[in-house]
Amino acid sequence: MIDLQNISYSYPGSRTAALRGVSFQLAPGEKIALMGANGSGKTTLVRCINRLLKPSGTGSVDGYALDREEDLWEIRRRVGMVFQNPDNQIVATTVVREIAFGLENLGLGQAVMKERVESALEKFHLQSLRETSPHLLSGGERQRLACASVWVMDPRYLILDEPTSLLDPQGREEIMVFIDQARHESNAGVLIVTQYPEEALDADRLLIMHAGRLIMDDLPAHVFSHERKLKSMGLGLPVEVELDRLLGSTM
Numbered sequence: 001m002i003d004l005q006n007i008s009y010s011y012p013g014s015r016t017a018a019l020r021g022v023s024f025q026l027a028p029g030e031k032i033a034l035m036g037a038n039g040s041g042k043t044t045l046v047r048c049i050n051r052l053l054k055p056s057g058t059g060s061v062d063g064y065a066l067d068r069e070e071d072l073w074e075i076r077r078r079v080g081m082v083f084q085n086p087d088n089q090i091v092a093t094t095v096v097r098e099i100a101f102g103l104e105n106l107g108l109g110q111a112v113m114k115e116r117v118e119s120a121l122e123k124f125h126l127q128s129l130r131e132t133s134p135h136l137l138s139g140g141e142r143q144r145l146a147c148a149s150v151w152v153m154d155p156r157y158l159i160l161d162e163p164t165s166l167l168d169p170q171g172r173e174e175i176m177v178f179i180d181q182a183r184h185e186s187n188a189g190v191l192i193v194t195q196y197p198e199e200a201l202d203a204d205r206l207l208i209m210h211a212g213r214l215i216m217d218d219l220p221a222h223v224f225s226h227e228r229k230l231k232s233m234g235l236g237l238p239v240e241v242e243l244d245r246l247l248g249s250t251m
């Protein structure tokens with residue numbers, strides 16, 4: 001279980017808090033979607049979960065405390081992160097090395113490691129790019145690489161910050177399938193930040209952030225019933241819901 005209690009954070013030198021008293025829990029096997037306007041604090045929250053930022057408040061991952069230095073390695077091993085800007089994540093000189101990078105610290109045998117890396121290349125359609133420098137990839141290819149690098153680690157929790165923003169519809173669909181598999185086959189808990197309401201529809205809960213606060217935490221269908229409130233924050237409804245409304249009102 002990821003458990004955050006009353007997390008607040010202000011960037012150094014900033015007068016306004018980017019996060020204000022946020023609490024939420026993510027259980028294994030659960031999918032939570034997180035939406036909110038630009039600047040509402042979504043990425044800041046994600047960065048607090050693996051302590052890239054040090055917020056006030058308390059938090060833990062499977063009982064490992066966020067503010068305990070000796071727990072940090074275990075937390076980062078359990079929580080796989082796909083960042084909003086895939087460039088920030090790249091550390092190696094080729095695609096295949098990038099995927100293998102995180103695995104090297106897990107103490108797996110050479111054969112197991114090789115097999116997992118090959119599966120990742122295949123699963124995320126990166127075989128033909130295996131010796132390419134990650135910096136030469138397109139944005140969408142880099143997002144697929146970021147997902148592959150996290151998938152090989154088989155993390156207990158997947159935190160994805162707008163992982164499909166640079167992908168075409170087919171690429172988006174593939175990432176959604178990958179997320180579902182992680183949930184159902186490995187019982188991973190998933191937090192997905194998204195600007196696509198469609199990607200939130202099948203979540204167990206949908207969280208809405210506004211100006212650093214979590215202002216809604218409910219079933220997606222309930223959240224999407226607050227149409228006017230969402231639209232006032234610049235958030236849309238899933239196409240399916242919009243269509244239902246439209247047809248419902250004219251037929």
Ligand SMILES: Nc1ncnc2c1ncn2[C@@H]1O[C@H](COP(=O)(O)OP(=O)(O)OP(=O)(O)O)[C@@H](O)[C@H]1O
Nearest residue numbers: 011014018036037038039040041042043044045084
């Ligand atoms: N490194 C930083 N230093 C100072 N302020 C920052 C920094 N990063 C973000 N902020 C501010 O913190 C607030 C929250 O930003 P954050 O990136 O968490 O928003 P977001 O919801 O992820 O937005 P987006 O939808 O654009 O990704 C914003 O007001 C932003 O300007």
Ligand SMILES: [Mg+2]
Nearest residue numbers: 042043044084
């Ligand atoms: Mg963001």
